[in-house]
Amino acid sequence: xxxxxxxxxxxxGSHFAKRLAAAGHxxxxxxxxxxxGNRANLEGADVELVVxxxxxxxxxxxxxxxxxxxVNFAAETHVDRSILGAAEFIETxxxxxxxxxxxxxxxxxxxxxxxxxxVYGDVPEGQSSRxxxxxxxxxxxxxxxxxxxxxxxAAVRTFGIDACITRGANTYxxxxxxxKLIPLFVTNALDGEPLPVYGDxxxxxxxxxxxxxxxxxxxxxxxxxxxxxxxxxxxxxxxxDVTKWVLAFTKADSDLVRHVEDRPGHDRRYSLDDxxxxxxxxxxxxxxxxxxxxxxxxxxxxxxxxxxxxxxGEYRRYYEExxxxxxx
Ligand code: DAU
Numbered sequence: 458x459x460x461x462x463x464x465x466x467x468x469x470g471s472h473f474a475k476r477l478a479a480a481g482h483x484x485x486x487x488x489x490x491x492x493x494g495n496r497a498n499l500e501g502a503d504v505e506l507v508v509x510x511x512x513x514x515x516x517x518x519x520x521x522x523x524x525x526x527x528v529n530f531a532a533e534t535h536v537d538r539s540i541l542g543a544a545e546f547i548e549t550x551x552x553x554x555x556x557x558x559x560x561x562x563x564x565x566x567x568x569x570x571x572x573x574x575x576v577y578g579d580v581p582e583g584q585s586s587r588x589x590x591x592x593x594x595x596x597x598x599x600x601x602x603x604x605x606x607x608x609x610x611a612a613v614r615t616f617g618i619d620a621c622i623t624r625g626a627n628t629y630x631x632x633x634x635x636x637k638l639i640p641l642f643v644t645n646a647l648d649g650e651p652l653p654v655y656g657d658x659x660x661x662x663x664x665x666x667x668x669x670x671x672x673x674x675x676x677x678x679x680x681x682x683x684x685x686x687x688x689x690x691x692x693x694x695x696x697x698d699v700t701k702w703v704l705a706f707t708k709a710d711s712d713l714v715r716h717v718e719d720r721p722g723h724d725r726r727y728s729l730d731d732x733x734x735x736x737x738x739x740x741x742x743x744x745x746x747x748x749x750x751x752x753x754x755x756x757x758x759x760x761x762x763x764x765x766x767x768x769x770g771e772y773r774r775y776y777e778e779x780x781x782x783x784x785x
Contacts, residue, residue: 459483460678461524461566462504463511463557464531466490468633469571469625471498473528473671478503487511487520488531492771493634497763511553517560526567528678529557532605535636536575536596537779540721543597550601551608558612561620568620569678570609574663574688574727575599576624585730588624588686595722606686613684621681623674626691626729629745630667631756635764636775638662639750642700643757644764646709653780656719658697661726664750665691666743676739690731692745702746706754717783 465474465486478484484504488494489511499506509516511531521527531553533539533546554570561568577586578593592607594600612618633640642652673689681687704711731739743749757764768776 458526459485459524461485461487461521461527463487463527463529464494465504466494466496466498466506467530468493468498469628469667469670470530471495471502471632472630472667473530473674474499474504475502476668476671476675485520485524487517493534493636495632495767498632512548512556514556514559517556521560521564521566524564524566526569526678527557527561528569528571528674529554530571532571532602534598536598537636537720538775539596539598539601541778543601546598546601547604550598551604554605554608558608558618558620561618562612562616565619567678568609568618569674569681570605570620570622571674572606572622572624573599573602574624574626574729575724576603576606577727579724580726580728582726585728586688587730588688588733595724610684619683621677621683622686623677623689624686624729625670625673625689626663626665626727628665628667628670629749630753631760632763633667635768635772638696639699639703639753640757640764642703643707643754644768646703646707646713647758649709649713651715651784652700652703652713653715653717653783654696654700655717655723658695658700658716659725660696660723661693661728662696663691663693663727663729664699664745665689665741666745666749669741669743672742673734673739676734676737680737685733687734687737688729688731689734689739690729691741693728694745699745699750702750703754706751707758715784717780
């Protein structure tokens with residue numbers, strides 16, 4: 458199968474592109490190589506990389522020539538950046554999805570939209586989100602992803618497009634940009650820098666290894682029913698516990714932990730009911746508290762050459778804007 462993987466030089470997208478290529482598929486990656494896209498993520502992989510934007514219909518048509526399916530990982534994804542400014546989120550996550558749907562409509566290709574559990578918003582203790590629950594996004598980021606999801610579902614109904622949506626939990630693993638909790642805390646701990654815990658740190662997230670996330674998306678690509686949404690859950694932990702384990706695995710001093718001003722609109726908890734996907738035969742093979750986090754820490758220890766260049770230049774400006782006042 459020839460597959461277009463948009464955002465395939467980013468974190469989850471590159472794991473997915475490599476996975477499909479290793480399984481013998483022809484893979485074309487279309488990636489804008491923004492701050493979070495990285496050629497190094499595809500090093501040694503048997504994929505064709507086309508640099509371009511999913512908002513550009515001509516670029517999509519050129520990259521997608523001959524492809525039977527598109528899997529859309531291209532997105533602005535960081536909640537904190539969306540609070541600083543959301544224009545790019547709306548552009549890529551909503552308009553970009555719309556452009557891909559136009560291409561899928563013209564060509565008859567299948568589309569898998571990779572979305573997020575954040576579209577459901579806060580989930581009270583004892584409950585889990587199901588795929589047909591109302592969307593109550595809390596941040597400009599999750600509102601943009603919800604907008605993309607709704608465009609997909611409308612296009613299935615109105616134009617008969619063959620499309621599915623996956624909604625994944627917090628994903629971790631090698632090659633994740635160090636703006637997100639785990640790689641930020643691991644790399645800061647390795648450098649003896651503070652770990653900025655938002656608020657009381659009692660927020661809960663479900664943690665899903667990138668490999669398990671990609672296996673889920675592949676399963677939906679192969680077996681998902683058009684118009685259906687599939688939750689991809691993970692292992693639920695409090696941020697303070699994740700922080701404690703990062704300190705233990707990096708052998709860093711607990712004095713590095715700093716409770717700082719909370720994220721505005723911060724969701725306390727996400728929880729997914731993923732029984733629908735499990736009924737398709739998917740189940741995770743990694744566990745964060747098993748060896749998942751330890752192995753991820755080892756990867757960052759052994760791959761400074763990957764993350765040190767990222768934590769310079771634009772990143773330093775972002776870091777100062779995001780954390781400067783909080784940490785002073
Ligand atoms: O749930 C899926 C989502 O997970 C994805 O759709 C998003 O793209 C991804 O960014 C992630 O969203 P979160 O906002 O949950 O991830 P983040 O790594 O930014 O934060 C995880 C938790 O850690 C959250 O409760 C906020 C907290 N946190 C995060 C950072 C960056 C801190 O306490 N301090 C920090 O410096």
